[in-house]
Amino acid sequence: xxxxxxxxxxxxxxxxxxxxxxxxxxxxxxxxxxxxxxxxxxxxxxxxxxxxxxxxxxxxxxxxxxxxxxxxxxxxxxxxxxxxxxxxxxxxxxxxxxxxxxxxxxxxxxxxxxxxxxxxxxxxxxxxxxxxxxxxxxxxxxxxxxxxxxxxxxxxxxxxxxxxxxxxxxxxxxxxxxxxxxxxxxxxxxxxxxxxxxxxxxxxxxxxxxxxxxxxxxxxxxxxxxxxxxxxxxxxxxxxxxxxxxxxxxxxxxxx
Amino acid sequence: xxxxxxxxxxxxxxxxxxxxxxxxxxxxxxxxxxxxxxxxxxxxxxxxxxxxxxxxxxxxxxxxxxxxxxxxxxxxxxxxxxxxxxxxxxxxxxxxxxxxxxxxxxxxxxxxxxxxxxxxxxxxxxxxxxxxxxxxxxxxxxxxxxxxxxxxxxxxxxxxxxxxxxxxxxxxxxxxxxxxxxxxxxxxxxxxxxxxxxxxxxxxxxxxxxxxxxxxxxxxxxxxxxxxxxxxxxxxxxxxxxxxxxxxxxxxxxxxxxxxxxxxxxx
Numbered sequence: 001x002x003x004x005x006x007x008x009x010x011x012x013x014x015x016x017x018x019x020x021x022x023x024x025x026x027x028x029x030x031x032x033x034x035x036x037x038x039x040x041x042x043x044x045x046x047x048x049x050x051x052x053x054x055x056x057x058x059x060x061x062x063x064x065x066x067x068x069x070x071x072x073x074x075x076x077x078x079x080x081x082x083x084x085x086x087x088x089x090x091x092x093x094x095x096x097x098x099x100x101x102x103x104x105x106x107x108x109x110x111x112x113x114x115x116x117x118x119x120x121x122x123x124x125x126x127x128x129x130x131x132x133x134x135x136x137x138x139x140x141x142x143x144x145x146x147x148x149x150x151x152x153x154x155x156x157x158x159x160x161x162x163x164x165x166x167x168x169x170x171x172x173x174x175x176x177x178x179x180x181x182x183x184x185x186x187x188x189x190x191x192x193x194x195x196x197x198x199x200x201x202x203x204x205x206x207x208x209x210x211x212x213x214x215x216x217x218x219x220x221x222x223x224x225x226x227x228x229x230x231x232x233x234x235x236x237x238x239x240x241x242x243x244x245x246x247x248x249x250x251x252x253x254x255x256x
Numbered sequence: 257x258x259x260x261x262x263x264x265x266x267x268x269x270x271x272x273x274x275x276x277x278x279x280x281x282x283x284x285x286x287x288x289x290x291x292x293x294x295x296x297x298x299x300x301x302x303x304x305x306x307x308x309x310x311x312x313x314x315x316x317x318x319x320x321x322x323x324x325x326x327x328x329x330x331x332x333x334x335x336x337x338x339x340x341x342x343x344x345x346x347x348x349x350x351x352x353x354x355x356x357x358x359x360x361x362x363x364x365x366x367x368x369x370x371x372x373x374x375x376x377x378x379x380x381x382x383x384x385x386x387x388x389x390x391x392x393x394x395x396x397x398x399x400x401x402x403x404x405x406x407x408x409x410x411x412x413x414x415x416x417x418x419x420x421x422x423x424x425x426x427x428x429x430x431x432x433x434x435x436x437x438x439x440x441x442x443x444x445x446x447x448x449x450x451x452x453x454x455x456x457x458x459x460x461x462x463x464x465x466x467x468x469x470x471x472x473x474x475x476x477x478x479x480x481x482x483x484x485x486x487x488x489x490x491x492x493x494x495x496x497x498x499x500x501x502x503x504x505x506x507x508x509x510x511x512x513x514x515x516x517x518x519x520x521x522x523x
Contacts, residue, residue: 020512054515057350061510083352095268095342102271109264110351136275152347 008034009071010160010192011056016065018051018216025051027216028065033160038186038193040203040224043213044244049196052213053089053164056194058082069160083112086156088149089164096138100129100148103137104155111156123151127181143174150181161185161193167202175199179206200236210236212243219243257360261353265361266368269335273369283369284376287323291377294319295385313391314473315443318466320377320387321403322442325462326433327373328407329414331366333429336415340423345517355505359498362415363408370407374400391473395483399465402486406461409493416501419508422517441466461490 011033018026026048033039041049054060056067058078067074067081074081094103101120108116124130127147132140137148146166153161163182167175183206186193197203203210204224212220220227220243224236233239273279298311305311339348348358381387389396414429421428439453440462446454457463464486468478508514 050515051512054512057346059346059350059509059515060512061506079352079354082350085350087350089346092343092346094347095338095344097275097342098268098271099275102268106264106268106271107347107351109260109267110348110353112258112260112352 010035010037010069011194012066012068012071013052013056014066014068016052016055016067017063018048018055018060019063024216026055026062029213029216029218030065031211031218031221033192033194035190035192036186037209038183038195038207040207040210041194041196041213042198042200042203042210042240042243043219044240047213048216049213050164051216053087053162053194053196056160056162057085057087083156084159085162086111086153086158086160087162087164088146088153088166089162090146090166090168091164092149093145094137094148094152096136099134099136100124100140100151101133103148104152107152108155113155119155123154126154127151142169143171143178146170146174146178150178154185157189157191159191161191163193163195165196165198167197167199175202182206200240204236212239214243257354257357258352261357262360262364265335265348265353265358266364269338269361269365270368272338283327283372287327287373287377288380290319290323291316291380291385295381295387298385310473312385312387313389314470316381316385316387317389317392317473318442318469320381321399321465321469322433322437322462323377324370324374324400325403325407327370328366328404329411329433330430331369332362332408332411333414333418334369335362335365336411336418337426340418340426340517343517345514349514355502356498359412359415359501362411366408366411370404392469393472395468395472395478395480398480398483398487399468402461402465402483402490405487405490405494409490409497412494412497412501416497416504419501420504420513436460436462439463445470459489461486461493464489 009032013032014030015028016026016030017024017028029052041052043049051060055062056074058074058081069081069084072081072084098106101124104120104123105116108120113119124133127150129147129151132144137145140148150166166182167178170178179202182193185191195203195207207224209222210224210227211218220231222230228234228236228239231239231242233242294316298316301311301315339345392399410432414432417428418425439449439456440460441449441457446457446463446467449457464483468483471478505514
């Protein structure tokens with residue numbers, strides 16, 4: 001599944017595996033994410049998406065396999081690799097007892113952002129957070145907190161942005177707004193995005209490519225607009241349900 | 257070590273103290289109460305015992321030093337607990353921050369918070385109860401240094417304990433200073449203790465400090481070399497505590513405990 005020349009690869013995952021005793025959460029997956037690409041990591045609950053994201057963030061050690069971010073091995077050069085990465089996850093909000101500006105300043109220092117004050121101002125403007133500058137994050141609405149998390153995730157202008165269900169629990173209007181911002185981010189620079197979501201409409205609208213995970217393995221991969229038809233399904237949602245309910249049947253379809 | 261990373265961790269703690277007065281009060285309230293309580297106690301003891309022995313530098317001075325040690329330790333662990341309480345591990349550890357930088361940020365916080373407690377104690381004990389450090393002489397600085405280093409070591413070890421056993425194990429950490437105080441002879445000479453406790457005392461750096469305090473107050477001579485053992489032990493304890501913290505962190509990353517910390521265990 002690895003493809004693309006090295007200079008265009010932002011993320012390269014090879015034979016990544018994570019086991020907990022007898023249970024295999026991620027079973028030797030390999031994939032790449034290229035520059036300016038938005039890749040959707042899809043799959044039913046327990047498929048191994050968050051485990052994969054945690055390994056990419058360096059907070060979970062793989063049992064085996066390698067992760068390279070812009071050619072830097074995360075296992076051996078963690079600091080360098082993570083300085084090019086950032087993330088936002090619905091289950092990991094920023095500390096609610098700090099204000100928006102305080103959180104951005106703290107994480108800006110930790111990510112070593114140059115010209116931090118100017119960068120914070122630009123992000124407050126870009127994510128429509130100026131009026132919340134001195135508001136504690138804990139009192140913001142879900143949508144506002146997501147915007148703060150995204151602003152934090154953009155602090156270091158990451159080459160690899162990991163988003164774990166960034167629009168979960170948001171109303172449709174806010175979700176569209178967030179999706180637009182992320183698409184603009186990927187389109188304008190040298191960055192790429194790995195995105196997990198259970199909203200298939202959103203995935204089809206945003207992602208250039210999707211990877212379907214089931215039981216810790218990449219079952220299907222391809223263009224979200226054509227993949228359903230290739231597997232005899234009417235929509236991405238139908239394909240998702242098939243992956244969730246009949247992964248073995250789909251695995252046989254994929255086998256050479 | 258990247259100083260910006262260290263500053264980020266320390267700045268987070270500063271914002272927390274700045275934003276909530278309830279966090280600031282404990283920095284000086286409990287130690288101030290201790291000074292008042294033991295200040296009057298030493299006055300009373302001076303009035304009912306034979307003339308010639310001054311309990312103020314022996315007892316009040318010892319309580320001041322012990323409270324300073326406890327503030328150093330709690331200054332570090334409280335900083336760590338803030339990340340536990342706000343479920344902030346994923347945000348903090350999925351960054352280019354190293355473990356040494358993280359702990360250094362907590363140490364900087366502890367220096368600031370314990371200095372506030374120390375200043376309040378010095379102010380109260382000297383102005384209200386007439387505590388003079390003349391009897392300690394130049395040894396006061398190394399006494400404080402040994403207690404500071406041991407406080408840092410114990411703070412790191414306590415944080416490792418909570419990282420390994422989960423948020424509920426915070427309960428184990430708060431009583432640690434009280435648990436150690438009988439062994440290190442804050443209020444009495446080590447010779448008072450049974451032999452096995454004396455052996456434990458020899459492994460604890462504060463024992464050397466409090467033996468030194470009593471010797472100097474009694475007009476005796478206290479060898480700097482003896483305190484040097486205490487200093488060496490405190491430094492060794494920091495190295496050991498750092499090693500334990502790193503081992504526990506690696507375990508947490510390997511087993512998934514760090515990513516699922518709120519579950520308290522990975523089983």
